[in-house]
Amino acid sequence: MATKKSRKPTLSEKSREDELFQSLQYASLIQAALLPPSKQIFRILPSHFLIYLPKDIVSGDFYWIFKKQEWIYFAAADCTGHGVPGALMSILGITFLNEILSSKSFLLPNRILNMLREKIMKALHQTDDHDHSKDGMDISLCAFNPQTRVLHFSGANNPLYYFRNHALHIIKGDRMPIGISGNEEKSFINHEIQMRENDILYIFSDGYADQFGGPHGKKLKVNRFRDLLIKYHSKPLNEQKEALLNELIDWMKNHEQVDDILVMGFKV
Amino acid sequence: MELISFRIHNYRSIIDTGWCELSSDNITGIIGQNESGKTSILEALYSFYTGTISEDIMRSDLSNPKVSCTFEIQPEIFEEVLKRKNLPEGILNFVRTSHSFTLTRLWDDNMENVLYLDGVEISGFYSRYEQNLRDVEAEMQKRIDEYLAKRDQIVDDAENAEKKLREEAKNLESANNLLSEAKKEFKLLKKTPNGKYAEEKLEEANKLFEETRRVCEIADQEFDIKRRKADEALYHARIVDESVKATKHFNYLQNKLEESFMALHEIQKVFDKTTKEKEKRSLQNEMEHLNKEYLKVSMEYKEAKKNAVIKKHIAYKFISGKSLALAEKEVMKEKPEVEKFFTKEEAGEILFDLIPEFIFFEDFSSLLPNRIDLEDIMRVDLQKEGLRAARNYLLISGLTPDFFTETSSRILKQKIEKLNKEVTLDFHDFWRQNIGKANKISINFELEHYDDSDPEKVGHPYLEFWIKDRFDRLYPKQRSRGVRWFLSFYLELKASSLSKDERGRVLLIDEPGLSLHARAQEDVLKVFEHIKDKMQIIYSTHSAHLIDIRKLHRLLAVQRAIENDESSETKVYNARSLAFASADTLTPVYTLIGSSLNEQQFIHKNNNVIIEDIATYYYLTVIRTLIGFNKEIYFLPASKISNISTMVNILLGWGLDFIVLTGNSSEGIKTHEALKNTLYLNDDKASQEHLVHLENFYTIEDLFSTLDFKKYILHKRIGIPESNSEYLEENNILRPVLASGFMDYVEENDLKFESFDEETRENFEHLFQMLDRGLR
Secondary structure: OOOOOOOOEEEEEEEHHHHHHHHHHHHHHHHHHHHHOOOHHHOOOOOEEEEEEEOOOOOOEEEEEEEOOEEEEEEEEEOOHHHHHHHHHHHHHHHHHHHHHHHHHOHHHHHHHHHHHHHHHHOOOOOOOOOOOOOOEEEEEEEEEEOOOOEEEEEEEEEEEEEEEEEEEEEOOEEOOOOOOOOOOOOOOEEEEOOOOOOOEEEOOOOOOOOOOOOOOOOOOHHHHHHHHHHHHHHHHHHHHHHHHHHHHHHHHHOOOOOOEEEEEEEE | OOEEEEEEEEEEEEEOOOOOOOOEEEEEEEEOOOOOOOOHHHHHHHHHHHOOHHHHHHHOOOOOOOEEEEEOHHHHHHHHOOOOOOOOOOHHHHHHOOOEEEEEEEEEOOOEEEEEEEHHHHHHHHHHHHHHHHHHHHHHHHHHHHHHHHHHHHHHHHHHHHHHHHHHHHHHHHHHHHHHHHHHHHHHHOOOOOHHHHHHHHHHHHHHHHHHHHHOOOOOOOHHHHHHHHHHHHHHHHHHHHHHHHHHHHHHHHHHHHHHHHHHHHHHHHHHOOOOOOHHHHHHHHHHHHHHHHHHHHHHHHHHHHHHHHHHHHHHHHHHHOHHHHHHHHHHOOHHHHHHOOOOHHHHHHHHOOEEEEEOHHHHOOOOOOOHHEEEEEEEEOOOHHHHHHHHHHEEEEEEOHHHHHHOOOHHHHHHHHHHHHHHHHHHHHHHHOOOOOOEEEEEEEEEEEEOOOOHOOEOOOOOOOEOOOOOOEHHHOOHHHHHHHHHHHHHHHHHOOOOOOEEEEEEEEEOOOOOOHHHHHHHHHHHHHHHHOOOEEEEEOOOOHHHHHHHHHHHEEOOOOOOOOOOOEEEEOOHHHHHHHOOOOHHHHHHHHHHHHHHHOOOOEEEEEEOHHHHHHHHHHHHHHHOOOOEEEEEOOHHHHHHHHHHHHHHHHHHOOEEEEEEHHHHHHHHHHHHHHOOOOOOOOOOOOOOEEEOOHHHHHHOHHHHHHHHHHOOHHHHHHHHHHHHHHHHOOHHHHHHHHHHHHHHHHOHHHHHOOOHHHHHHHHHHHHHHHOO
16 A cells, blocks of 8 residues: 555646745745855955855855955855755845945954844844744854955854964854854954965855764764865865865765755965 | 823813823832822822722813823733633734733713723724724614514505405495395396396496406405515514514613612712711611612623624524524624623723732821721721721731630730731831841730720720830830831831732832931832832822932922912923923922032032933943043033033033033034034044044944843843944833943942943943043
């Protein structure tokens, strides 16, 4: 006897599925239009690579770049959930970041994150006195001045990695999200780093490290991801991207992708 | 649930107070001269709660007193208590957004009152709903009337047809007689020369008979049809008739209810005026009888009302073409509006159970008496001085009437002694916690009986109160008024806290400072501060010692429309419009500011900083201390930005040095530009030390980072992407209230400057650096 699961979809169900698929395809076009085009990224940050692998048609991860006077702002963010909910949140995130940067003059990344959190909390009606969604995002946000090579970094649950003379340095982000959480909101911390020529820095979502695979079907984990960066960081950026992708494919084998994946690399 | 605002109409000297908002920090002071109407406001609020008024409340123009109170409520609770029936469309949404509702109590000429759900918006929703009901009702009535008119027409037609049939039957009988005669005549004459004539006559008679018979048959048929129609119409109309009958019965009971009420009301009036016991007893019996009658009619009235509406709906459906069974089924299922929707009054009564308890503390009844008869306490004789205080005492002691039936005087004495000790200990605790000092007095009550010196009452029990200290045992009235007041106030608070009622409390206190010395008055204020989280306090005063200069937002000023004319109406001004109140009304405030000038040396030769308003004053005073700014600096708050120029002129006139601090609001920019132009001829360099302008901040609150603003000032976790000042304006939050709350918070939590985040610290450090440049 056929089970419900194995039942073929009826014609009307099929047409609904098609309709849904087309809607999502269209939504992915909108999302892509909001993400900075590669041409723009290359113009602002010529030495970079980007791995952006949505799990579904639309993604909860997003990258963002913004130039204001002598400062280049760039971010990698990971919104709660993936698929449609994550994508909607990512649209909020991109819109709010653009809004914040457009309205004020120079802002340190921690202030930007503080403001972004206020906007997200208001948009999602997140308060401490009634039931609210715990949705939000984790993000690494940098402001870099190419002339002085000063870099400011602030992170919400996400870190910044950089290599200097083949040594890995890790700047941890604050342990709080953009959005309401169990603890009272505090100001994000700003980290100022004087970068040097040939330093390479990486910001990323947790998708790469959380991917299941390998011989025992386990998570790749942060340590292994770090090892991969240590292994490949000295290669040219396009080769690094290829190597990281190959490693990921090897690791995944027959496993499905579990989350959106985003890794950004940038050479000073 | 808290009382947010009130409005009083036609209550003694008050014609309309307009909406008066209470201070959001739970202490509201009503200031004004004697006879200005302060007490009337408190009494009106108490009347709102109790529903009772006396004749002297009514205005001479006989306009009806009305008191409205708006309460804060969580929309979920509002929906929960009123879920049994529907409310007119729009009301729930209104409560969901406003988080409040208004109740109004209106008295009629007989001093009877009705309580109902009110408010501009809610009344609008109800009006629309009632209009709709009236339209539906009118449509139903029109259809019913048309239907009955049609039935009457059918019945008339049937009667006419019957009449016609009867006439035709008579005609037929006549024709038949004629025919019989013609037949006889023909028989006799047929063989005579007149036979032809007789034959013609017979033929004629025959013809007439036939014709008449045909007409009669037609009339019979017509009557038959019309009679059937009429029978049918009458049968159907019985449903409509029942509706008409039910409506008539309802109208009859409505009249009867009014008559019954009037009879009861009249006898109540006579009873109140009668002083003779015998007459009173007889009237009481009569009253009880009438009351029973009234209750009975009232029940019948309610039932008749329901029945009339249901019957009308059934009749309407029936005449609209539905079968009786279906019409009945539908009406029972739908339930007519009268059952489905809450009336304003029904909703009001339900919501009234949620509102805080209003307690009125006034000297005559609430201050502890020297003695009071036990039977006056038990009978709750409101005319007896100190009744409320005595009842409070008994409640706190846990005494019930049974206690006094104890026959053994030794046991009774022991028990009384134990209770006295318990109450005294508790009072000491209250005194220490609130006033912060030790107090050694003890409170005692004793049960005594009248002796021969009072022949009328001999043998009757009474309670006697004493207040003892190390040296004396004195009656309450022999003690200082302060001690008596605090003791009685303690009794009131303690008694109300024993209430099992979960609702909040609104404490109305008339002239707590009356004849207390200055220190004791300040102690009263301390007590208010201590209890304000547990209950709302509204008090009247004309003492400067009962006003906190840091909390002027708590004040409502009351005065007569025409000063010194006690027959003119009472006007109320809220804290934002104190400037419109007269100088006499504001005397306590002026006294306070004056004394502050003397004591605190408000204005100095140098280092005066004129700031925009009182909120700015609170914030800067606190931050200055936290930041450890040691230079002499004196903040002078203008009551609003537009007054800065006036203050500048005064200081210039007195030859005093000053700095002006302005924010980046349009008014702030305008003031800054005007001063730069008039005083420094637009010379930036010359003006920069004396005119400090906050270019990126609208108001002082904007100097706090959003996080600090939320954490230390707003005490809320909520997303605020806009500036703090925009948030305050959009949400209509009173800045001085928030600022004074911040002062208290900093003090209570021992906040340090380091507690603020980098953004806040940078902003204030920068501000004080800018101010520092102009200081000497």
